[in-house]
Amino acid sequence: MNSVMNRIEYLYLLIGTNPLSNYVVADFFLKHETNLKEIHFIHSTEDLENGIQSTEPVAVHLKSVLERKAGGVRIFLHGIRIKDSFSIHTDIRALLSGSEDFKNVQDFKNVHLNYSGGTKEMALHSYETFKDILGAAVTFSYFDSRRNRLKEDSGLEEPVESVFLGDKVEIHFDELFELHGYSTIPIDEQSGSVFSVEFFREFLDAIQNPEFFEDYLEWREYFFDVYPNPQKPIPADGKILLSDLLPPNFSISEILEKTVFLKIHHEMPEYSFLEERGGVYYLRTEISNKQTDKLIETRKYIVGHWFEQYVYLLLKENLLEKGLISDLDLNIMIQSATKNFEIDVAMINGYELFGISCTTDKTQSLCKSKGFEILHRTKQIAGDNSKSILMTFMNEKNTAEIDADLSDILEDRLLVLGLDDLFPKEKFIQKITDFLIL
Known part of the structure; x- marks a missing residue:
């Protein structure tokens, strides 16, 4: 890619249904092409008669994310028909001919088309039209997403130049989801929820010990034998002690008592299985329907959701x-x-x-x-x-x-x-x- 870098001013990308490859290519050029002035996204237009959906929403999301990184580089969107080769050729020709920059093709040698996105027909006929109109003024590339390599297409049979992008482009979750038009409701580990990482940190640290982990697995089997129904809280008749649920023959019992059962009981009592009578902990007896749902969540955590x-x-x-x-x-x-x-x-x-x-x-x-x-x-x-x-x-x-x-x-x-x-x-x-x- 060194043969085309540091002289590209106008970058064109074909937009398909998945925006990540386009993001990777555009972000790479934004970071490494010092002469870049404009990025143009070419997307399909809707054609219900031929079963073609518009990829304009994908292009819009791409523009929104990349504009925050673009600095002075301008980003444009263009729609073309893709129902047949004639439509693609016609619309690409109109797009290029309608630009002030392309009126003197002989003096214009800094256009680049990356044709990774879009359909195969869109890539083929766009490539041909760009080459026909611009000749040596345009260079081409495609992104091999499986190998994470951006490959230059010289049109010759000589070895293809490529650059590995795996360590040159980064994206974060908020950007990735925005590209797809998704919204998220993350459960923050610092949220203060009873089921947060920080709340159970002592238990999670302890169970990293392989001996405790193995003992927990044995205790878990014992628990399932005694209380097999996962959709019900632990039944109790007012006589079952916490120590009955956590027999001393399991080394994990003391850890579970301190870091899970009693911690929940003291800090989030509505999720607790326990009631205290005379300094002794029993499994609680009077449970409302609302409390039942919370206790089921507690049970799910104890037997596996912590994993x-x-x-x-x-x-x-x-x-x-x-x-x-x-x-x-x-x-x-x-x-x-x-x-x-x-x-x-x-x-x-x-x-x-x-x-x-x-x-x-x-x-x-x-x-x-x-x-x-x-x-x-x-x-x-x-x-x-x-x-x-x-x-x-x-x-x-x-x-x-x-x-x-x-x-x-x-x-x-x-x-x-x-x-x-x-x-x-x-x-x-x-x-x-x-x-x-x-």
């Missing part, structure tokens, strides 16, 4: 705070005009989105379905510039089988991890780090 916070905390301490990823968030609720969905944990490395689904389930069928779901969600947001991680409680054999099955289908866009991958902690972080740069 996504556990994963988030490990990534925050070992990747985000060390500068190895550029953004990290927890429990992201994404909203649009037509769909709402949630991602347990998400991180961004440069401009690549990694969606993480966390489940305490151990069955292959359910874990596999969650793997496909997180892949679908991350691709909705970031297209080919996305990968996914599935965190599970599966054993080593089941984890390896699902990882092998899905990797063959999904070209290594999904990493599947199980209980055996969590410890030692350094091994877990290394597996994540290796996947970041795969």
Whole structure:
């Protein structure tokens, strides 16, 4: 790309349905092309008769995000018809011929078209028209999103020049979601919610000890044997002690009592399973319908919803705070005009989105379905510039089988991890780090 850099003044990009590739290319040129004056987004116009949707909304979102970074560079939007080659040629020719800058083509040698976006027909016929009108005055490139490389297209069979963009462009969650017209309701770890990371920080730190983690798993099985229905709070007749729920033969019992049950009871009593009588803690008896819903949420947290916070905390301490990823968030609720969905944990490395689904389930069928779901969600947001991680409680054999099955289908866009991958902690972080740069 060195042959065309530092002389481009007018950058044109074809706009498709996923804006991230266009953002990456435009942001790169904004940062590295010192002579850049204008960016032009060429989008399709609506043609209901031929089943063509306009990509103008995508271009509008791109312009909104990039204008905050553009400095003195102006950004323009242009719509063209794409129903056939004649329409594309005609509208591109009108676009170029209608510009004051293109009246003397012989003196104009600083136009660049990146044709990564749009349909194949749009790319082909736009390329031909630009070349026909501008000749040697225009250069071309396309973005290989799978390899994260911007490749110069010289029109010759000689080796293609390219530049790796993975470490040259960054995006953050607010920008990524704005590109797609999404709004979010993030559950901030500092929000003060009873289910926040900071509220349960002592428990989450303690369970990073592999001995406590293993003991918790045994206690969890005991809990499910005694109270199998996940849609009901813990039943009580006024005689069940907290110590009955947390037998002393489990080393995790003391930690759960102090950092979970009693902490909730003293600081958020409406979520507490307990009542105190004479300095002794019993499981509460009188529970209203409103309280039942809150106690069910508490139960869900105790038996598994903490796991996504556990994963988030490990990534925050070992990747985000060390500068190895550029953004990290927890429990992201994404909203649009037509769909709402949630991602347990998400991180961004440069401009690549990694969606993480966390489940305490151990069955292959359910874990596999969650793997496909997180892949679908991350691709909705970031297209080919996305990968996914599935965190599970599966054993080593089941984890390896699902990882092998899905990797063959999904070209290594999904990493599947199980209980055996969590410890030692350094091994877990290394597996994540290796996947970041795969």
